[in-house]
Amino acid sequence: MLIAVTLLLCAGGITSGVLLVNRATDKAEEAINNLPTPPSLTVPQVPTEVPEVPGLPTDLPELPTNLPQLPGEGTEIEVEYEVTGDGPVEIVYMEDLGKEPKRVSDAKLPWRKTVKLRGSSLVSVVAVRGNITDGSISCSAKVNGEEVAQKTSTGTFITATCSKVIF
Template sequence: MSGLVQTARREEKQKTDAHPHDEGSARDHRDLHDCFATGCSGDTAKSEFEKLDAKEFEVVYEVTGSGVKTVMFEEGTKGEIFSESVDDPKLPWKKTLTMKGIATAPNVSLILGEKGGRADCVISINGTEAKRATAKSEFGTASCVAASPAGKSE
């Protein structure tokens, strides 16, 4: 009989022990979610975000080909982005700048003229091609938008 009693006691104990999917675990997940949502002891999370958001990166916009009427691009950092345009650019056209911020999305686009042509726009970030697009025919367009590398930790 003692073997049966021990088995019964062990089964009862297993029922009362916390399980990863029980209410305690769910409560822990809710607490963690609330922590992230409200910034609890957020000094660590906030400082990590600020560190990543402050990372600078080099952006090179390039346009090559023929028939380009207008090149449009953005520059600036962290919410202070502004658009620029160049009409009848001398090709190949290139612009190098420094940007920063997780939400900064480098972009360049082009419009071909009424006689058409074929042209590429390219964005390189920190020396690596990030995006390329091609425009062709009359009034053709191409647009490149790249993601900021600032959100990637090293």
């Protein structure tokens, strides 16, 4: 009899466990089935044709053909510097663009210097008179015989500068 009661109790416990598991499974399936449906994922259409853009110019200007030449390249020019007046003076002049200017100390006047340059150039001569008495100095710069800069200064401690950028 004890065995029969024990068997009945065991059978009842097993049956209760199976019923609980089945019930939990049913609840899980019901929860899954009641989940909201995600929105459908659609890929937007990408245009395959290029739209026409109205109003773009079709008559573009031509590029210039007379662009400046690089320093040291291109056409050779002859530059003549001249300083006149009451001396002596200090003179600084450009002999080659991109290099240090040349200097002449205590120059006797009149002073002249001719140099040859190529391409775009800085033509420049500066004369400084540091005398305590009144006087005058003049400078000029010529390119291929044509005067491109000229200056005259008078007084004491004076400067005359003649400069021109050539392309």
